[in-house]
Amino acid sequence: MIQLRVNGAAQSFNGEPEMPLLWYLRDILGLTGSKFGCGVGLCGACTVHVNGQATRACVTAMRDTAGKEVTTVEGLEKNGLHPLQRAWMQINVPQCGYCQVGQIMQAAALLNSKKKPSDQEINEAMAGNICRCGTYNRIRAAIKSAAGEMS
Amino acid sequence: MSGIDNVSRRRFLTGGIVAAGALVLGVRYFPKRSAGDELPHDTHADHATLNPSVYLGINPDGTVWIVASRSEMGTTSRTTLPLVVADELDADWKRVKIEQAIGDKRYGDQYTDGSHSIRSFYDAMREAGATARFMLIQAAAKQWGVPAAECETDLHVVIHRSTNRRSSYGELATAAAKLPIPKREDLKLKQKNAWRYIGKGQVSYDLEALVTGKAIFGMDARVDGMVYASVEHPPVLGGKVKSFDDKEALKVPGVRQTVAMDPFKPPPAFQPLGGIAVIADNTWAAFQGRKKLNISWDNGPNETYDSEAYKNELRATSHNPCKVVRNLGDTNAVFARGGKVYEADYYVPLLAHASMEPMVAVADYKDGKVTIWAPTQSPQGVQDTVAKELGIAKEDVICHVTLLGGGFGRKSKPDYVAEAAVLSKKLARPVKVVWTREDDIKFDYYNAVASMYFKATTGTNGKPTAWLQRSVFPPIPSIFDVNAVYGDPAHLQQGWTDIPYDLPNLRIENGPAKAHVRIGWLRSVANIYHAFGIQCFTDELAHAAGRDPLDYLLDLIGQPRTIDFNGVEYPNYNASMEAYPWETGRLRHVTELVAEKSEWGKRKHGKGTGVGIAAHKSFLTYAATVVEVEVNDQGEVRIPRVDVALDAGLVVNPEATRAQFEGAAVFGTSVVRTGEITATKGAIDQSNFQDYPVARINEVPYQTNVYIVDSDAPPAGVGEPGVPPFIAALCNAIFAATGKRVRDLPITKLGLS
Numbered sequence: 001m002i003q004l005r006v007n008g009a010a011q012s013f014n015g016e017p018e019m020p021l022l023w024y025l026r027d028i029l030g031l032t033g034s035k036f037g038c039g040v041g042l043c044g045a046c047t048v049h050v051n052g053q054a055t056r057a058c059v060t061a062m063r064d065t066a067g068k069e070v071t072t073v074e075g076l077e078k079n080g081l082h083p084l085q086r087a088w089m090q091i092n093v094p095q096c097g098y099c100q101v102g103q104i105m106q107a108a109a110l111l112n113s114k115k116k117p118s119d120q121e122i123n124e125a126m127a128g129n130i131c132r133c134g135t136y137n138r139i140r141a142a143i144k145s146a147a148g149e150m151s
Numbered sequence: 152m153s154g155i156d157n158v159s160r161r162r163f164l165t166g167g168i169v170a171a172g173a174l175v176l177g178v179r180y181f182p183k184r185s186a187g188d189e190l191p192h193d194t195h196a197d198h199a200t201l202n203p204s205v206y207l208g209i210n211p212d213g214t215v216w217i218v219a220s221r222s223e224m225g226t227t228s229r230t231t232l233p234l235v236v237a238d239e240l241d242a243d244w245k246r247v248k249i250e251q252a253i254g255d256k257r258y259g260d261q262y263t264d265g266s267h268s269i270r271s272f273y274d275a276m277r278e279a280g281a282t283a284r285f286m287l288i289q290a291a292a293k294q295w296g297v298p299a300a301e302c303e304t305d306l307h308v309v310i311h312r313s314t315n316r317r318s319s320y321g322e323l324a325t326a327a328a329k330l331p332i333p334k335r336e337d338l339k340l341k342q343k344n345a346w347r348y349i350g351k352g353q354v355s356y357d358l359e360a361l362v363t364g365k366a367i368f369g370m371d372a373r374v375d376g377m378v379y380a381s382v383e384h385p386p387v388l389g390g391k392v393k394s395f396d397d398k399e400a401l402k403v404p405g406v407r408q409t410v411a412m413d414p415f416k417p418p419p420a421f422q423p424l425g426g427i428a429v430i431a432d433n434t435w436a437a438f439q440g441r442k443k444l445n446i447s448w449d450n451g452p453n454e455t456y457d458s459e460a461y462k463n464e465l466r467a468t469s470h471n472p473c474k475v476v477r478n479l480g481d482t483n484a485v486f487a488r489g490g491k492v493y494e495a496d497y498y499v500p501l502l503a504h505a506s507m508e509p510m511v512a513v514a515d516y517k518d519g520k521v522t523i524w525a526p527t528q529s530p531q532g533v534q535d536t537v538a539k540e541l542g543i544a545k546e547d548v549i550c551h552v553t554l555l556g557g558g559f560g561r562k563s564k565p566d567y568v569a570e571a572a573v574l575s576k577k578l579a580r581p582v583k584v585v586w587t588r589e590d591d592i593k594f595d596y597y598n599a600v601a602s603m604y605f606k607a608t609t610g611t612n613g614k615p616t617a618w619l620q621r622s623v624f625p626p627i628p629s630i631f632d633v634n635a636v637y638g639d640p641a642h643l644q645q646g647w648t649d650i651p652y653d654l655p656n657l658r659i660e661n662g663p664a665k666a667h668v669r670i671g672w673l674r675s676v677a678n679i680y681h682a683f684g685i686q687c688f689t690d691e692l693a694h695a696a697g698r699d700p701l702d703y704l705l706d707l708i709g710q711p712r713t714i715d716f717n718g719v720e721y722p723n724y725n726a727s728m729e730a731y732p733w734e735t736g737r738l739r740h741v742t743e744l745v746a747e748k749s750e751w752g753k754r755k756h757g758k759g760t761g762v763g764i765a766a767h768k769s770f771l772t773y774a775a776t777v778v779e780v781e782v783n784d785q786g787e788v789r790i791p792r793v794d795v796a797l798d799a800g801l802v803v804n805p806e807a808t809r810a811q812f813e814g815a816a817v818f819g820t821s822v823v824r825t826g827e828i829t830a831t832k833g834a835i836d837q838s839n840f841q842d843y844p845v846a847r848i849n850e851v852p853y854q855t856n857v858y859i860v861d862s863d864a865p866p867a868g869v870g871e872p873g874v875p876p877f878i879a880a881l882c883n884a885i886f887a888a889t890g891k892r893v894r895d896l897p898i899t900k901l902g903l904s
Contacts, residue, residue: 016404016436023435027379032371033364035556036434037507038588042840045507073364085362092354092806095814096225097361098368098507098556123849130840132507132557133225134817135810136848137855 004065006031007075017063021055022046024062025072033073033101037130044129047102048072054109056128073101076108084108087146095133103129107143115151117143194218194250201324203286203332204279205257207236213307213321215240215247220258221268222528223251223357224506224558225814226870227807228268230356232276235269235803238348239280239341241304242320249356254530254550263528264563264672265724266770266868269803273866281338283327290327291318306347343863352804357554369511369526369553370585377513377581380574381437382412384426384594387450387833388668389417395427399443405436409444410577412570418633419669421536423570424594430578434585450833456667458500458600458829458836465602465623465664466496473621473662474637477648477719480656485608485617493692495605497684498895501828502598503837504673505845508556509591510567514574515581520547521572526555528563536565537572548572559818560672564596592843593835596671597828599624601680605688613696614706617656620688622647622681625666636663638677640720646681646767646875648721651735653709667833674818675874678769682875683882683896686765690883691892700883701746701764708766711736724771730865731771741796741860742766742775748858749777749794759783761887765879770868772799773860774812776876778852780884786903788885790820790852795873797857800864808869809857815873816855820846822874823881824904825897 002013006029013024025031025048034057037045041056048057049071076082081089084104094100103126110117110125117125122140131139196216199208208216217236223229233249236242252258260271284304291309292299295316302311310317343350360366385391397409407430414425429440486492512525514537521541527533530550538545555562571584586594601624610616627642628635638647638661648659673679693703714733716723723731746752746764756762759782766775779792793816802808825844829836837843882893891901898904 019433019435023433026371027433027435030373032367032373035368035507036370036509036585038840039438040588040839040841043507043588081359081363085359088362089354089358092358092810094225094355094358094361095227095810096223096507096555096557097355097357097366098370100361101364104362126848128847130507130845130847132505132559132818132845134814134846134851136817136851137813137853138810139848 002066005069019062020058021060022057031072031074045099045102047105054106083146083149087142091138091142093135093138093142099131201328203282206279209324211321211324215242218252219249220252222263224555227355231804234348235276236280239277240284243307254534261531266870269866285333286327286330287323289330290323349803352806368556372513372524374581377583379431379434379437380428380582380584381441382426382428383441384424388453389451391449393447393449396445400440403440405432406440421564421566453667453833456830456833468623468662469602469604469621473660476661477659482617482619482656482658485656490608493607497603499601499680501600502826503592503595503828504559504561506557510586512568512571513583514571516575522549524551525568526553528558533565533568536569540569559674589838592837596669598673599670603684618654619658621660623662623664625664625670627670629666642677645677652707675871678875682767683879686879687882708739737773737798741773741798745775745777745794745796761884763880763883765876767876769872772867772872774872774876776880778880778884780888782888793852793855798860799867799869800862801866811869812857812873813855816877817851819874819877820851827897
């Protein structure tokens with residue numbers, strides 16, 4: 001039995017300890033905000049926070065989440081929208097939108113550690129998140145906008 | 152479009168609203184159809200009090216339901232088409248609710264592909280909105296006892312100014328519903344200066360849902376009692392299972408059973424590929440079970456396919472006379488006169504779509520009917536394919552369209568949806584089929600590999616006196632006819648037959664190539680390789696002549712004229728030549744505009760930097776792009792700036808259009824940098840983003856400036872036309888910066904990255 005917290009709520013899991021967190025979230029808890037994109041940690045669509053760190057849920061085994069606090073997009077902001085989500089809307093970032101939750105979760109972790117990231121720091125932090133529609137420049141602008149709002 | 156038809160009075164309904172087809176935000180489970188639900192295709196619009204069109208309904212509370220009948224994959228058409236309805240209705244956008252249509256022929260064409268949603272549905276949307284507005288005005292006039300001609304509308308209200316009376320759309324809906332539906336010729340469409348939304352645009356209706364994770368993509372669809380399936384496909388197209396052992400697979404916790412899928416009967420079309428499906432309690436267990444399958448394959452005749460040898464075959468074919476597609480003057484006579492000849496081979500490999508959401512579908516077969524939830528660009532195509540696979544009537548296939556996590560043409564082909572339907576029927580329960588990224592890369596309908604040969608002689612100012620171009624590529628019709636080897640007019644037109652240059656001697660040919668993988672549409676399709684070849688060979692000739700590439704390009708485009716396609720098969724993207732003539736003046740204009748905006752020839756470029764230009768019309772839109780690159784000593788290419796000018800006729804949603812052209816530059820970057828699918832012994836070599844990389848944030852143009860020409864011409868496409876000129880302009884910029892001519896994509900072949 002693996003005990004963990006997901007978006008603040010205690011959960012216990014007694015399935016296969018090797019099951020990736022992503023499938024636990026999506027198929028078992030029904031939290032479908034985190035997306036499946038590659039299954040091998042190369043695209044970032046599944047990005048969630050584990051103890052506050054941006055983590056690829058598709059390659060994180062459930063056994064490694066024991067005692068941890070998992071935050072998904074569903075729990076990113078308790079009240080209304082996170083400043084990044086507002087910035088994403090203001091700058092009209094998404095096209096298809098499939099990768100955007102992962103992008104936002106990655107960006108949220110970045111802003112937790114860096115209040116005012118430079119272009120270079122944004123590029124480095126976000127290089128693991130693919131957007132096939134090509135919204136990258138708007139993503140960068142939205143991160144900067146949110147960083148300005150949050151500081 | 153003949154979609155205007157008062158359904159509400161033909162159908163008397165007392166039951167509650169069926170939430171079928173609606174992307175009900177925040178609802179994580181799609182409601183299953185109830186037993187008494189005879190009309191699964193009903194929309195809220197159908198049930199609305201005033202329902203003068205299949206696309207539109209208005210309720211007494213003022214809510215306007217607008218049906219999005221085409222698929223949303225990121226181009227914002229799900230928002231932009233309803234915006235046209237709302238404009239003609241003079242509706243308050245805040246009171247509009249959009250619902251997604253299921254696949255149903257009453258909506259007309261739903262095949263969301265080919266950058267034609269706005270072009271093909273602009274008039275129908277305007278008529279739908281204008282019809283409702285007409286009826287609301289009539290209702291108000293009747294109530295007030297004044298002539299309708301004295302009434303007008305403002306935001307969501309009808310007004311009679313001289314008596315200062317006003318009545319809201321909601322208040323008028325019931326009375327309006329009793330009136331006859333006006334004839335199309337009686338409708339008065341708004342004048343341009345009265346437009347509220349057209350030309351101004353609006354952000355995606357789904358924007359908040361997209362950033363909060365509440366939006367429902369195909370991957371997120373689920374129904375009660377469903378099981379999960381993952382299919383091990385034959386590694387070579389047309390392969391079959393010789394024998395298989397599933398003992399170990401069945402030991403994986405959560406795996407329920409395996410199902411052998413029938414191989415397809417050639418041609419492949421959109422049939423499932425066959426193989427072994429693993430059925431499990433969750434997605435991961437299905438994936439794990441697959442890894443434990445032990446399958447022996449009969450690979451069939453495509454096992455001989457090898458990309459390197461195939462490339463040589465295509466090239467050899469292109470070096471000999473081929474089928475003539477279009478001919479002007481006598482190129483052979485000019486070549487026979489001798490003089491300096493320029494020749495070049497250009498090559499683009501197979502390309503995969505790699506939409507961020509892999510293929511996925513949910514199907515629930517029951518009592519001879521199947522209900523489907525799928526991210527599909529073609530719900531009516533799903534109906535056709537699934538009906539055939541299951542041996543049921545098309546009407547018994549109910550296809551709900553979820554949001555698409557990218558499409559780019561891949562999700563036009565419903566093979567993955569058919570898999571879910573077949574499995575649901577076999578298992579007699581709802582099934583969700585989930586493809587892995589590896590499945591997506593290995594079992595795509597690839598953009599065709601193409602080899603092109605160019606030959607020219609030049610005269611005064613280096614201008615071509617004769618120009619020959621030959622292309623050879625396995626054609627898309629090969630998925631429907633195994634003997635199809637020549638390019639078809641619909642794809643030869645894509646930047647090949649319609650080379651826009653004013654040349655006295657021009658010969659365009661196409662040679663045969665047999666397909667060994669499934670070939671399909673990918674964003675911009677044949678325009679990708681055609682524009683690359685033509686626009687880069689043009690740049691070669693400009694440099695050979697010692698001329699400025701912009702000046703040379705404009706010289707070749709020539710003076711404004713309408714291209715004459717008399718005697719040439721030129722489908723014009725299924726648009727009329729009268730409404731959409733090929734006007735070289737518009738191509739010239741966007742080329743001059745982008746040159747001006749990018750300050751062509753005025754900016755200084757140091758060592759290792761350079762700019763390139765290209766112009767290309769596709770999907771009836773004229774576009775020209777200037778790309779600036781920096782290439783360091785390690786051969787790493789950076790793209791500091793892109794400028795693109797476009798003339799797409801009337802642009803309904805400029806913001807969405809800018810986004811499409813920004814995205815096109817990124818899509819093109821992937822093609823140029825790393826886009827390459829290859830096969831060895833018939834099996835695809837690549838599998839995931841480590842060996843089929845797509846561009847990341849640190850690799851893409853740092854800045855893309857988009858300039859939209861203000862035009863009253865009828866609307867054209869915006870999703871695809873940005874890609875082809877970008878690719879060519881980037882390659883021309885690389886030449887300017889390095890002296891290395893990119894003739895083979897991707898640029899890794901030249902030691903660049």
